Amino acid sequence: MPELAERTNGFTDSVIRRMTRVANKYGAINLSQGFPDFDPPVEIVKRLQDISLIGPHQYPITWGAKNFRDALAKKQERFMGRTIDPEQEILVTCGSTEAMITAMLTVVNPGDKVIVFSPFYENYGADAILSGAEPIYVPLNPPTFSFDPEVLEDAFRQHPKALVLCNPSNPSGKVFTKEELKIIADLAIKYDSFVITDEVYEHIVYEPYQHTYINSLPGMYERTISCSSLSKTYSITGWRLGYLIAPPELTERAKKVHDFLTVGAAAPLMEAAVVGLEFPDSYYDELRAHYTHMRNLFLNGLKNLGFNYSEPQGAYFVLVDVAEYGVKDDLKFCEWLAENVGVAAVPGSSFFKEDINNYIRLHFAKKDETLNAALDRLASFRSKVIGYSA
Numbered sequence: 001m002p003e004l005a006e007r008t009n010g011f012t013d014s015v016i017r018r019m020t021r022v023a024n025k026y027g028a029i030n031l032s033q034g035f036p037d038f039d040p041p042v043e044i045v046k047r048l049q050d051i052s053l054i055g056p057h058q059y060p061i062t063w064g065a066k067n068f069r070d071a072l073a074k075k076q077e078r079f080m081g082r083t084i085d086p087e088q089e090i091l092v093t094c095g096s097t098e099a100m101i102t103a104m105l106t107v108v109n110p111g112d113k114v115i116v117f118s119p120f121y122e123n124y125g126a127d128a129i130l131s132g133a134e135p136i137y138v139p140l141n142p143p144t145f146s147f148d149p150e151v152l153e154d155a156f157r158q159h160p161k162a163l164v165l166c167n168p169s170n171p172s173g174k175v176f177t178k179e180e181l182k183i184i185a186d187l188a189i190k191y192d193s194f195v196i197t198d199e200v201y202e203h204i205v206y207e208p209y210q211h212t213y214i215n216s217l218p219g220m221y222e223r224t225i226s227c228s229s230l231s232k233t234y235s236i237t238g239w240r241l242g243y244l245i246a247p248p249e250l251t252e253r254a255k256k257v258h259d260f261l262t263v264g265a266a267a268p269l270m271e272a273a274v275v276g277l278e279f280p281d282s283y284y285d286e287l288r289a290h291y292t293h294m295r296n297l298f299l300n301g302l303k304n305l306g307f308n309y310s311e312p313q314g315a316y317f318v319l320v321d322v323a324e325y326g327v328k329d330d331l332k333f334c335e336w337l338a339e340n341v342g343v344a345a346v347p348g349s350s351f352f353k354e355d356i357n358n359y360i361r362l363h364f365a366k367k368d369e370t371l372n373a374a375l376d377r378l379a380s381f382r383s384k385v386i387g388y389s390a
Contacts, residue, residue, distance in 0.1 A: 007129055007130060007132070008129075010129075011129075014122060015122065015331070015346060015347060015350035016032060016033050016034075016122065016346050016350070017033060019032035019033065019334060019338070019344050019345070019346050019347075020032055020033040020344070022334070022335055022338045022344060023338055023344030025338075026338045026339045026342070026344075027342065028337075028338040028339075028341075028342045028343055028344040029342060029343050029344065029370060029373060029374045029377065030344045031343055031344055031345060031362040031364070031366070031374055032334075032345055032346045032362075032363070033346075033363075034170075034232075034237075034316065034317065034363045034365060035237040035238075035365065036235045036237075036365040036366065037365075037366050037367055037370055038235060038366075038367050039235065040234055040235045040236045040276075041234060041235075041276060041283075043275045043276070043279075044234060044236065044272055044273060044275050044276045047271075047272040047274075047275045048268065048269070048272035051268045051271045051272050052268065055267075055268065056267040056268060056271055057267065057268060058267065059263065059264060059267065060264050060265070060267040060270060061264070062255065062258070062259050062263060062264045063090070063091045063092060063255045063258065063259075063264075064090065064091065064092025064243070064264070064265060064270065065092070065267060065271065066086070067271070067274055068092060068270040068273065068274055068277070069086035069087070069090045069092065070086045071274045071277035071278055072086065072090060072092075072243060072277055073085070073086035073089075073090060074277075075277045075278070076245060078281070079202070079213070080213050080215065080216060080226075080245075081213075081216055082216065082221070084245060085248070088248040088251060088252070089245055089246060089247065089248060089251050090243060090244075090245055090251065091243060091244050091246075091251055091255055092241070092242070092243045092265045092270065093242040093243060093244065093258055093262070093265060094240045094241075094262045094265050094266075095229055095231065095240040095241065095242040096198060096200050096227050096228055096229035096231070096242035096243075097123060097240075097242065098240075098242060098258070098261060098262055099227035099228070099229070099242040099243060099244045100123060100124070100127055100164075100196065100227050101123075101127045101130065101131075101261070102244065102254050102257045102258050102261060103225040103227055103244055104127045104128065104130075104131045104133070104162070104196065105130075105131055105257045106225070106250060106253050106254045106257050107162055107194045107196070107225070107250070108128070108131040108132070108133045108161050108162060109132070109161070110132025110133070111132065111133070111134070112131075112132075112133045112134070112160070112162075113133060113134045113136050113158050113159070113160040113161065114128045114131075114133045114135055114136065114160055114161060114162050114163070114164060115135075115136045115137075115138055115152075115155045115156070115160045115162070115163040115164065115193075116128065116135045116136070116138070116163075116164050116353075117137075117138050117139075117140050117147065117164070117165070117166070117169070118137045118138065118139050118140060118351070118352055118353040118354060119140060119169075119171055119172055119319075119348070119351035119352045119356075120164070120166065120353075121166055121170045121171070121198065121351070122350055122351065124164045124166075124198075125353075127164075128164075133161070135353075136155045136158060136160060137353035137354075138151055138152050139151070139353075139354060140172060140174060142172075142310060142319075142359075143310045144174075145169065145172040145174040145310070146180070147180070149183050152183065152184070152187060153187055156187045156188075156190070156191040156193065157191070159191055159193075160193050161193060161194060162193055162194040162195065162196050163188060163194070163195050163196070164195075164196050164197075164198070165184065165195055165196070165197045165198070165214060166197075166198040166199075167181075167197060167198075167199060167211065167212075167214070167314075168199075168201040168202070168204065168205060168211060168312075168313065168314025168315045169314070169315065170198075170201070170315055170317060171317050171319055171346070171348070171351045171361045172310065172312070172317075172319060173311075173312020173313055173314055173315045173317055173318065173319075174312075174313055174314070175205055175209040175210070175211060175313040175314040176212070176214075177212075178212050181212055181214045181217060182217060184214065185214060185217045185218075185219065188223060189219050189223070193223070194223050194224070194225065195214055195215075195220065195223060195224045195225070196224075196225045196227065197213075197214060197215070197224060197225070197226045197227055198227050198228070199211075199213070199226060199227065200227075200228050200229050200231060200232050200233075201232055201314050201315040201316070202228060202233075203232075203284050203287055203288065204232060204233075204287070204288065204291050204314055204315055204316060205288065205313065205314040206288075206291075206292055206295060206312070206313055206314060207292070209313040209314060211314065213226065215245075221247060222247055224246065225244050225245075225246040225250055225254070226244060226245045226246065227242065227243070228242065228243060228244075228245075229243065230273055230276065230277075232316075232365075233276075233284075233287065234273065234276045235365075236269075236273070239266070239269045239273065240265070240266070241265055241266075241269055241270060241273055242265075291316060291365070294316070294364045294365065294366065294368075295312065295316070295318075295364055297364075297368060297371055297372075298318070298362075298364035298371050298374075298375070299311065299318065299364075301371070301372075301375035301378075302318070302320065302375075302378075305375065305378055305379060305381070305382075306382070307321075308320065308321040308324070309321065316363050316364055316365040317361050317362070317363045317364075318361070318362050318363075318364065319348060319359045319360070319361055320345075320359065320361075320362060321358055322358055322359070322360055323358035325385050325388065326388075327357065327358060328357070330347035330348055330349050330357040330358070330359070330360060331347040331349070331350075333347070333360070333388070334346065334347045334360055336388060337360070337381075340388075341378060341380060341381050341384060342377045343362075343374050343377050343378055345360040345362050346360065346361040346362075347360060347361075348360055348361060362374075
């Protein structure tokens, strides 16, 4: 047999998705893979019901149905604070996962370097490798997950083609300040690099923090590919509707990459989702209030149970520090947790390039009853963990 591709030699399956299978195996409450257990907005669901009967059911325009792009442009103009051309500056993709790899393949050549902050969502390192690029990892230092500007500039001195920025950040929940974004922007301009953003949690940010689009900073729109999706904002993670927004010359090249990756996003789902894109600003205020409630419920519960954690500023994840329990292998620990406590988490080492294995990631995008049930199970943790050794 011929050898398989060398670029995938070091790949494993997604640890996040693996932990969902572990949760299913043991009947654990799944706080690992980040999807809600509550329904999308009823307006979107009813619209999908209608569309299922009348269509569209055939191929859409490759880079996204026109009415979807028009609605998306109007919505993002309100939040990004700039005019967006739906014909030349938007590409609709099969989830933000495809948007990210499309962006990477659009700007990166084999042998180029790409800066990735650590901890990071597991796809980013894989995207760089699949693109033939070399990742340069820059640490976000716990517990505040801030970066050292000098360390970041050392990375830029290697003349990377791009930097990947997840804001708000998965898994830490960090929201980058305007001052931090300006440091990144100034370095990207100084060393002539692109910035590829993952902003799927753009509307899930907690007071007093505010999300700033880096493409809104001076000189940055021209070198930024902004990737996002409808998954988190409208609780439709299974619909796989993502997009990227970029200047025309970048979007035009990205369209060609996308065409040969997936052809196009699902036509009936785009049609149904237009309703959500046309929601008023009050929807996003209510979304923020809803997630603030879930965060407070869950974090207060963890605090009352004596867990140490880093308080998230955005997104819907929390990193819990389990160092005090003598954890040496966090993957085995998470498997033990699912089997013996009945709560599924993600081992923190799957997010860190550094040798850090004292964190587990839990998410709180769940109904009150689900979160309370998880906290009830975690109440037995300290009595059970006494006999744990791994």
